[in-house]
Amino acid sequence: MPQYFVSPPDLADGRCTVRGEDFHHLVRVRRAVEGDEIELRLQDGTLLSGRIASIGKDALIAEIIDKKAPFAVSLKLTLYAALLKGKKFDLVVQKAAELGLARVVPVATERTVPEVGEKESRRLERWNRIAAEAAKQCMRADLPEVGRVLAFGEALGEGHGARIIAHPGGGMSVRGIRREAGAVNEAALLVGPEGGFSEREIEAAAADGWRTMSFGSTQLRAETAAIVLPAILIYEWSLTE
Numbered sequence: 001m002p003q004y005f006v007s008p009p010d011l012a013d014g015r016c017t018v019r020g021e022d023f024h025h026l027v028r029v030r031r032a033v034e035g036d037e038i039e040l041r042l043q044d045g046t047l048l049s050g051r052i053a054s055i056g057k058d059a060l061i062a063e064i065i066d067k068k069a070p071f072a073v074s075l076k077l078t079l080y081a082a083l084l085k086g087k088k089f090d091l092v093v094q095k096a097a098e099l100g101l102a103r104v105v106p107v108a109t110e111r112t113v114p115e116v117g118e119k120e121s122r123r124l125e126r127w128n129r130i131a132a133e134a135a136k137q138c139m140r141a142d143l144p145e146v147g148r149v150l151a152f153g154e155a156l157g158e159g160h161g162a163r164i165i166a167h168p169g170g171g172m173s174v175r176g177i178r179r180e181a182g183a184v185n186e187a188a189l190l191v192g193p194e195g196g197f198s199e200r201e202i203e204a205a206a207a208d209g210w211r212t213m214s215f216g217s218t219q220l221r222a223e224t225a226a227i228v229l230p231a232i233l234i235y236e237w238s239l240t241e
Contacts, residue, residue, distance in 0.1 A: 002136040003039035045070025045141035070141040075237035082193035097134035161186030171212030
């Protein structure tokens with residue numbers, strides 16, 4: 001059973017009240033009954049185990065029976081990913097949440113095909129919903145955020161920590177970037193669209209202090225790169241914990 005995110009106001013006297021969509025999912029979809037155990041996650045990452053004591057018309061009450069502190073995260077990683085065609089960006093958001101990324105930020109680049117325009121608010125709502133559902137399923141300690149669409153130049157100025165732009169044409173290895181980053185535990189990764197970044201974008205990133213990272217001898221599809229490269233970075237950072 002997946003976990004459900006709750007906030008301090010939901011807790012009182014050793015019990016937690018679950019309402020809204022999570023209540024509906026538990027009772028109508030999961031067919032939870034009194035006596036079932038459920039996992040509840042607080043905003044600070046604390047994991048609570050609860051046993052359903054009662055189920056009402058629009059809320060259930062669970063008694064807290066266990067409490068665990070959150071796991072430490074080896075790398076606070078923000079993915080700046082170029083917008084992709086169709087539902088490919090939905091997949092990127094879902095897998096980013098499963099991997100434990102802190103944020104996903106869609107980026108409009110020179111070679112970006114999709115135009116969000118007036119649909120941005122609806123798409124952001126959908127992407128954040130996808131991220132939240134993935135976070136519940138994979139039992140991560142927090143809810144990832146999908147930020148508003150940024151222009152490429154805005155993304156360059158927003159990144160913090162080890163700032164990395166993925167480019168198959170050359171650059172440092174992942175391990176080399178990890179060594180150069182030292183004790184930094186925050187990173188920003190820029191991944192391009194179908195066709196990659198333009199040379200002008202690569203040059204602008206380098207001039208702004210972003211490290212260019214190579215990713216092997218083969219060309220990756222944009223959605224593949226946006227999933228695989230963050231996973232490799234998180235793994236490299238975890239080796240030095």
